[in-house]
Amino acid sequence: MARGVPKVPRRPVDQPRSLLEFQRAFPDEAACADYMERVRWPDGFACPHCGVVAEPYRFTARPAVLRCRTCQADTSLTAGTVMHKTKQPLHIWFWAAYLVSTQTPGMSALQFQRQLGLSRYETAFNLLHKLRAGMVRPDKDRIGDEFAVEVDESFVGGRTKGKGRGNTDAPLVIAAVEVRERLSEKKGRRTKYAGRLRLRHIVSRSREECEEFVRDSIQPGSTVRTDGHNGYDRLPRLGYRHEAMVLDGDHDKIEAHLPLIHIVFSNLKTWLRGTHHGVSAQHLQAYLNEYVFRFNRRFYPMTSFASVLGIGSVRSGPTYRGLYDGDYAHPNPDKPGRVKAARRAASLRARRAGR
Ligand SMILES: [Zn+2]
16 A cells, blocks of 8 residues: 655656656656655655654555654645645646646636636636745845836726726736846847836825835835836835836837836736636736746746745645635735745744644
8 A cells, every 4th residue: 555665766856848748747646746745845754743754654545645654643745735625636736837837828717627627617716826826936025126127007907898998997007027138139239128027906006005016026226217107206215216207108208218017018918808808806916926927937937837836835825715705815926014924824834844
Protein backbone atom coordinates (compact mmCIF):
# COMPACT_ATOMS: atom_id res chain seq x y z
CA MET A 1 0.00 0.00 0.00
CA ALA A 2 2.80 2.43 0.81
CA ARG A 3 4.52 3.92 -2.22
CA GLY A 4 7.92 4.20 -0.55
CA VAL A 5 10.42 6.81 -1.64
CA PRO A 6 9.34 9.28 -4.30
CA LYS A 7 10.49 8.47 -7.80
CA VAL A 8 11.48 12.08 -8.42
CA PRO A 9 14.71 13.11 -6.67
CA ARG A 10 14.61 16.22 -4.50
CA ARG A 11 15.87 19.25 -6.35
CA PRO A 12 14.85 22.82 -6.92
CA VAL A 13 11.32 22.91 -8.28
CA ASP A 14 11.53 23.05 -12.04
CA GLN A 15 8.73 23.85 -14.35
CA PRO A 16 7.17 22.58 -17.49
CA ARG A 17 7.80 24.76 -20.52
CA SER A 18 5.13 23.40 -22.81
CA LEU A 19 1.83 21.57 -22.72
CA LEU A 20 3.62 18.36 -23.63
CA GLU A 21 6.17 18.76 -20.85
CA PHE A 22 3.38 19.57 -18.46
CA GLN A 23 1.53 16.42 -19.39
CA ARG A 24 4.69 14.35 -18.94
CA ALA A 25 5.55 15.96 -15.60
CA PHE A 26 2.09 15.48 -14.09
CA PRO A 27 0.56 12.34 -15.57
CA ASP A 28 -1.28 11.31 -12.38
CA GLU A 29 -2.17 12.17 -8.78
CA ALA A 30 1.07 10.75 -7.39
CA ALA A 31 3.17 13.02 -9.61
CA CYS A 32 1.20 16.06 -8.46
CA ALA A 33 1.56 15.00 -4.82
CA ASP A 34 5.33 14.57 -5.25
CA TYR A 35 5.57 18.04 -6.71
CA MET A 36 3.56 19.61 -3.87
CA GLU A 37 5.69 17.83 -1.32
CA ARG A 38 8.84 19.23 -2.91
CA VAL A 39 7.36 22.72 -3.01
CA ARG A 40 6.36 22.60 0.65
CA TRP A 41 9.43 20.81 1.99
CA PRO A 42 12.34 21.45 -0.38
CA ASP A 43 14.75 20.11 2.26
CA GLY A 44 12.75 16.98 3.01
CA PHE A 45 9.46 16.26 4.78
CA ALA A 46 9.34 17.63 8.33
CA CYS A 47 6.43 16.25 10.35
CA PRO A 48 4.30 19.20 11.56
CA HIS A 49 3.19 17.13 14.55
CA CYS A 50 6.47 15.89 16.04
CA GLY A 51 9.01 17.89 14.04
CA VAL A 52 11.02 14.86 12.93
CA VAL A 53 12.59 15.20 9.49
CA ALA A 54 12.38 11.83 7.77
CA GLU A 55 10.86 10.06 4.79
CA PRO A 56 7.10 9.63 5.47
CA TYR A 57 4.81 6.78 4.44
CA ARG A 58 2.95 7.46 1.20
CA PHE A 59 -0.28 5.82 0.03
CA THR A 60 -1.35 5.09 -3.50
CA ALA A 61 -5.03 5.48 -2.73
CA ARG A 62 -4.54 8.78 -0.86
CA PRO A 63 -1.63 10.53 -2.58
CA ALA A 64 -2.25 13.87 -0.84
CA VAL A 65 -1.63 12.35 2.63
CA LEU A 66 1.77 11.72 4.22
CA ARG A 67 2.12 9.65 7.40
CA CYS A 68 4.97 10.25 9.83
CA ARG A 69 7.01 7.10 10.53
CA THR A 70 7.84 8.39 14.02
CA CYS A 71 4.50 9.58 15.47
CA GLN A 72 2.18 7.97 12.88
CA ALA A 73 0.27 11.25 12.42
CA ASP A 74 -1.15 12.10 8.98
CA THR A 75 -0.33 15.37 7.24
CA SER A 76 -2.41 16.60 4.33
CA LEU A 77 -0.49 18.14 1.47
CA THR A 78 -3.39 20.48 0.77
CA ALA A 79 -3.76 21.79 4.33
CA GLY A 80 -3.25 25.53 4.48
CA THR A 81 -3.42 25.84 0.68
CA VAL A 82 -6.13 27.04 -1.66
CA MET A 83 -6.82 23.35 -2.35
CA HIS A 84 -7.78 22.66 1.26
CA LYS A 85 -10.71 20.24 1.60
CA THR A 86 -11.00 20.06 -2.16
CA LYS A 87 -13.07 17.35 -3.77
CA GLN A 88 -11.25 17.83 -7.06
CA PRO A 89 -8.26 15.69 -7.95
CA LEU A 90 -4.90 17.41 -7.65
CA HIS A 91 -4.25 17.15 -11.37
CA ILE A 92 -7.35 19.26 -12.06
CA TRP A 93 -5.81 21.97 -9.90
CA PHE A 94 -2.50 21.60 -11.66
CA TRP A 95 -4.07 21.96 -15.07
CA ALA A 96 -6.00 24.96 -13.78
CA ALA A 97 -2.85 26.63 -12.44
CA TYR A 98 -1.07 25.94 -15.70
CA LEU A 99 -3.88 27.22 -17.88
CA VAL A 100 -4.66 30.41 -15.97
CA SER A 101 -1.04 31.38 -15.47
CA THR A 102 0.36 30.71 -18.92
CA GLN A 103 -2.44 31.30 -21.39
CA THR A 104 -1.97 34.88 -22.48
CA PRO A 105 -5.61 35.95 -22.29
CA GLY A 106 -6.46 33.81 -19.27
CA MET A 107 -9.56 31.68 -19.22
CA SER A 108 -13.20 32.19 -18.47
CA ALA A 109 -14.88 29.80 -16.06
CA LEU A 110 -16.97 28.46 -18.93
CA GLN A 111 -13.97 27.73 -21.19
CA PHE A 112 -12.25 26.19 -18.24
CA GLN A 113 -15.20 23.97 -17.36
CA ARG A 114 -15.28 22.68 -20.94
CA GLN A 115 -11.52 22.19 -21.27
CA LEU A 116 -11.30 20.11 -18.09
CA GLY A 117 -14.61 18.36 -18.55
CA LEU A 118 -16.00 19.52 -15.20
CA SER A 119 -19.69 18.77 -14.77
CA ARG A 120 -20.58 21.95 -12.89
CA TYR A 121 -19.90 25.55 -13.88
CA GLU A 122 -19.77 26.50 -10.18
CA THR A 123 -16.82 24.14 -9.66
CA ALA A 124 -14.85 25.88 -12.40
CA PHE A 125 -15.83 29.32 -11.13
CA ASN A 126 -14.82 28.51 -7.56
CA LEU A 127 -11.54 26.89 -8.59
CA LEU A 128 -10.46 29.84 -10.71
CA HIS A 129 -11.22 32.29 -7.91
CA LYS A 130 -9.19 30.24 -5.47
CA LEU A 131 -6.25 30.32 -7.86
CA ARG A 132 -6.66 34.06 -8.28
CA ALA A 133 -6.10 34.37 -4.54
CA GLY A 134 -2.75 32.72 -5.22
CA MET A 135 -1.98 35.25 -7.92
CA VAL A 136 -1.15 37.93 -5.39
CA ARG A 137 2.48 38.11 -4.45
CA PRO A 138 2.59 38.68 -0.69
CA ASP A 139 5.81 40.70 -1.02
CA LYS A 140 4.56 43.16 -3.60
CA ASP A 141 6.74 46.22 -3.55
CA ARG A 142 6.03 49.68 -4.84
CA ILE A 143 6.84 50.39 -8.47
CA GLY A 144 8.61 53.37 -10.04
CA ASP A 145 11.93 54.49 -8.54
CA GLU A 146 14.22 55.05 -11.53
CA PHE A 147 11.27 54.55 -13.89
CA ALA A 148 8.64 57.23 -14.42
CA VAL A 149 5.09 56.03 -13.76
CA GLU A 150 1.94 56.86 -15.72
CA VAL A 151 -1.24 57.05 -13.62
CA ASP A 152 -4.84 57.38 -14.83
CA GLU A 153 -8.38 56.21 -14.08
CA SER A 154 -10.99 54.73 -16.39
CA PHE A 155 -14.42 53.12 -16.34
CA VAL A 156 -14.07 49.51 -17.40
CA GLY A 157 -17.51 48.60 -18.63
CA GLY A 158 -18.94 46.10 -16.22
CA ARG A 159 -22.17 44.34 -17.04
CA THR A 160 -24.01 46.29 -19.69
CA LYS A 161 -27.12 44.15 -20.04
CA GLY A 162 -29.98 46.26 -21.33
CA LYS A 163 -28.14 49.49 -20.70
CA GLY A 164 -25.97 50.07 -23.72
CA ARG A 165 -22.83 52.15 -23.78
CA GLY A 166 -22.07 55.03 -21.49
CA ASN A 167 -23.83 53.69 -18.42
CA THR A 168 -22.45 55.48 -15.39
CA ASP A 169 -22.58 52.60 -12.91
CA ALA A 170 -19.63 50.93 -14.68
CA PRO A 171 -16.86 50.25 -12.19
CA LEU A 172 -13.92 52.63 -12.02
CA VAL A 173 -10.32 51.43 -12.10
CA ILE A 174 -7.14 53.34 -11.33
CA ALA A 175 -3.88 52.16 -12.87
CA ALA A 176 -0.15 52.83 -12.55
CA VAL A 177 2.36 51.56 -15.07
CA GLU A 178 6.13 51.98 -15.28
CA VAL A 179 7.59 53.62 -18.36
CA ARG A 180 10.60 51.69 -19.59
CA GLU A 181 12.66 52.16 -22.73
CA ARG A 182 14.59 49.95 -25.07
CA LEU A 183 16.40 50.38 -28.34
CA SER A 184 14.19 49.28 -31.20
CA GLU A 185 16.36 47.95 -34.00
CA LYS A 186 13.48 48.18 -36.42
CA LYS A 187 12.77 51.82 -35.67
CA GLY A 188 16.41 52.72 -35.01
CA ARG A 189 15.56 54.65 -31.85
CA ARG A 190 14.58 54.15 -28.23
CA THR A 191 10.94 53.17 -27.75
CA LYS A 192 8.79 53.07 -24.65
CA TYR A 193 7.30 49.88 -23.27
CA ALA A 194 5.31 49.05 -20.15
CA GLY A 195 7.14 47.81 -17.05
CA ARG A 196 5.30 46.71 -13.92
CA LEU A 197 1.59 47.40 -13.50
CA ARG A 198 -0.74 48.04 -10.56
CA LEU A 199 -4.55 48.14 -10.78
CA ARG A 200 -7.19 48.97 -8.19
CA HIS A 201 -10.96 49.11 -8.27
CA ILE A 202 -11.96 52.48 -6.79
CA VAL A 203 -15.30 54.01 -5.92
CA SER A 204 -14.65 57.54 -7.13
CA ARG A 205 -12.00 59.84 -8.58
CA SER A 206 -11.69 61.62 -5.26
CA ARG A 207 -8.33 63.06 -4.24
CA GLU A 208 -8.38 60.72 -1.25
CA GLU A 209 -8.61 57.57 -3.38
CA CYS A 210 -6.13 58.81 -6.01
CA GLU A 211 -3.56 59.74 -3.37
CA GLU A 212 -4.04 56.52 -1.42
CA PHE A 213 -3.44 54.47 -4.57
CA VAL A 214 -0.31 56.43 -5.50
CA ARG A 215 1.08 56.16 -1.97
CA ASP A 216 0.41 52.40 -1.79
CA SER A 217 1.65 51.62 -5.31
CA ILE A 218 4.51 53.97 -6.17
CA GLN A 219 7.86 54.54 -4.54
CA PRO A 220 8.17 58.10 -3.16
CA GLY A 221 10.63 60.18 -5.18
CA SER A 222 9.39 58.66 -8.44
CA THR A 223 8.19 60.76 -11.36
CA VAL A 224 4.40 60.42 -11.70
CA ARG A 225 2.70 61.48 -14.95
CA THR A 226 -1.02 62.23 -14.89
CA ASP A 227 -3.59 64.23 -16.81
CA GLY A 228 -4.95 67.49 -15.41
CA HIS A 229 -7.26 65.84 -12.83
CA ASN A 230 -6.99 67.77 -9.57
CA GLY A 231 -7.01 64.55 -7.53
CA TYR A 232 -3.26 64.45 -8.13
CA ASP A 233 -2.33 68.07 -7.56
CA ARG A 234 -0.92 67.48 -4.09
CA LEU A 235 1.45 64.68 -5.12
CA PRO A 236 4.55 66.92 -4.78
CA ARG A 237 3.64 67.37 -1.11
CA LEU A 238 3.62 63.58 -0.75
CA GLY A 239 7.18 63.39 -2.09
CA TYR A 240 6.58 62.64 -5.78
CA ARG A 241 7.84 64.48 -8.86
CA HIS A 242 4.54 65.26 -10.52
CA GLU A 243 4.24 65.88 -14.26
CA ALA A 244 0.66 66.84 -15.09
CA MET A 245 -0.68 67.75 -18.52
CA VAL A 246 -4.18 68.83 -19.48
CA LEU A 247 -4.97 66.44 -22.33
CA ASP A 248 -8.54 67.36 -23.36
CA GLY A 249 -8.75 64.14 -25.35
CA ASP A 250 -6.05 65.44 -27.72
CA HIS A 251 -4.54 62.36 -29.36
CA ASP A 252 -1.07 63.86 -29.88
CA LYS A 253 -0.85 65.02 -26.27
CA ILE A 254 -1.97 61.62 -25.00
CA GLU A 255 0.59 59.93 -27.25
CA ALA A 256 3.33 62.15 -25.87
CA HIS A 257 2.39 62.21 -22.20
CA LEU A 258 0.42 59.03 -21.27
CA PRO A 259 0.90 56.55 -24.14
CA LEU A 260 1.26 53.34 -22.14
CA ILE A 261 -1.59 53.64 -19.67
CA HIS A 262 -4.06 54.04 -22.50
CA ILE A 263 -2.87 50.84 -24.12
CA VAL A 264 -3.15 49.10 -20.74
CA PHE A 265 -6.75 50.24 -20.27
CA SER A 266 -7.67 49.35 -23.81
CA ASN A 267 -6.27 45.81 -23.45
CA LEU A 268 -7.81 45.38 -20.00
CA LYS A 269 -11.27 46.31 -21.31
CA THR A 270 -10.89 43.97 -24.27
CA TRP A 271 -9.92 41.15 -21.93
CA LEU A 272 -12.79 41.75 -19.50
CA ARG A 273 -15.28 42.01 -22.34
CA GLY A 274 -13.90 39.28 -24.58
CA THR A 275 -12.87 36.58 -22.12
CA HIS A 276 -15.30 37.21 -19.30
CA HIS A 277 -18.15 39.04 -21.03
CA GLY A 278 -18.04 41.76 -18.42
CA VAL A 279 -17.39 41.40 -14.71
CA SER A 280 -19.50 42.48 -11.76
CA ALA A 281 -18.05 45.11 -9.44
CA GLN A 282 -18.10 42.58 -6.61
CA HIS A 283 -15.45 40.38 -8.24
CA LEU A 284 -13.61 43.02 -10.27
CA GLN A 285 -10.57 43.28 -7.98
CA ALA A 286 -9.93 39.54 -8.33
CA TYR A 287 -9.87 39.86 -12.11
CA LEU A 288 -7.61 42.90 -11.85
CA ASN A 289 -5.23 40.91 -9.64
CA GLU A 290 -5.19 38.11 -12.20
CA TYR A 291 -4.53 40.56 -15.02
CA VAL A 292 -1.68 42.23 -13.13
CA PHE A 293 -0.17 38.86 -12.24
CA ARG A 294 0.07 37.79 -15.86
CA PHE A 295 0.98 41.25 -17.12
CA ASN A 296 3.93 41.56 -14.76
CA ARG A 297 5.19 38.12 -15.77
CA ARG A 298 4.48 38.35 -19.47
CA PHE A 299 8.13 38.23 -20.50
CA TYR A 300 8.61 34.92 -18.65
CA PRO A 301 5.16 33.31 -18.60
CA MET A 302 6.29 29.84 -17.58
CA THR A 303 7.53 30.96 -14.17
CA SER A 304 3.93 31.86 -13.34
CA PHE A 305 2.83 28.27 -12.98
CA ALA A 306 5.14 27.48 -10.08
CA SER A 307 4.37 30.89 -8.68
CA VAL A 308 0.63 30.20 -8.50
CA LEU A 309 1.18 26.87 -6.81
CA GLY A 310 4.01 28.15 -4.65
CA ILE A 311 2.08 31.07 -3.27
CA GLY A 312 -1.02 28.93 -3.25
CA SER A 313 0.59 26.59 -0.79
CA VAL A 314 0.69 29.23 1.96
CA ARG A 315 -2.47 31.18 1.21
CA SER A 316 -6.08 30.22 1.90
CA GLY A 317 -8.59 30.99 -0.79
CA PRO A 318 -12.23 31.94 -0.56
CA THR A 319 -15.00 29.41 -0.08
CA TYR A 320 -17.77 29.28 -2.65
CA ARG A 321 -20.28 30.57 -0.12
CA GLY A 322 -17.93 33.37 0.89
CA LEU A 323 -17.64 34.44 -2.75
CA TYR A 324 -21.37 34.55 -3.27
CA ASP A 325 -22.35 36.04 0.07
CA GLY A 326 -19.72 38.71 -0.47
CA ASP A 327 -17.99 37.95 2.86
CA TYR A 328 -14.70 37.27 1.14
CA ALA A 329 -12.62 40.34 0.31
CA HIS A 330 -10.42 39.71 -2.71
CA PRO A 331 -6.87 40.45 -1.68
CA ASN A 332 -5.79 43.76 -3.12
CA PRO A 333 -2.13 43.56 -4.05
CA ASP A 334 -1.59 47.21 -3.40
CA LYS A 335 -3.00 47.47 0.13
CA PRO A 336 0.01 47.08 2.41
CA GLY A 337 -2.26 46.60 5.44
CA ARG A 338 -3.88 43.52 3.98
CA VAL A 339 -0.54 42.23 2.76
CA LYS A 340 0.85 42.61 6.27
CA ALA A 341 -2.14 40.76 7.70
CA ALA A 342 -1.65 37.97 5.16
CA ARG A 343 2.05 37.78 6.01
CA ARG A 344 1.26 37.61 9.73
CA ALA A 345 -1.22 34.82 9.12
CA ALA A 346 1.28 32.95 6.95
CA SER A 347 4.06 33.20 9.51
CA LEU A 348 1.66 32.12 12.25
CA ARG A 349 0.72 29.08 10.18
CA ALA A 350 4.38 28.35 9.52
CA ARG A 351 5.19 28.59 13.24
CA ARG A 352 2.26 26.31 14.11
CA ALA A 353 3.36 23.89 11.41
CA GLY A 354 6.91 23.97 12.76
CA ARG A 355 5.88 22.94 16.28
ZN1 LIG B 1 5.56 12.95 13.40
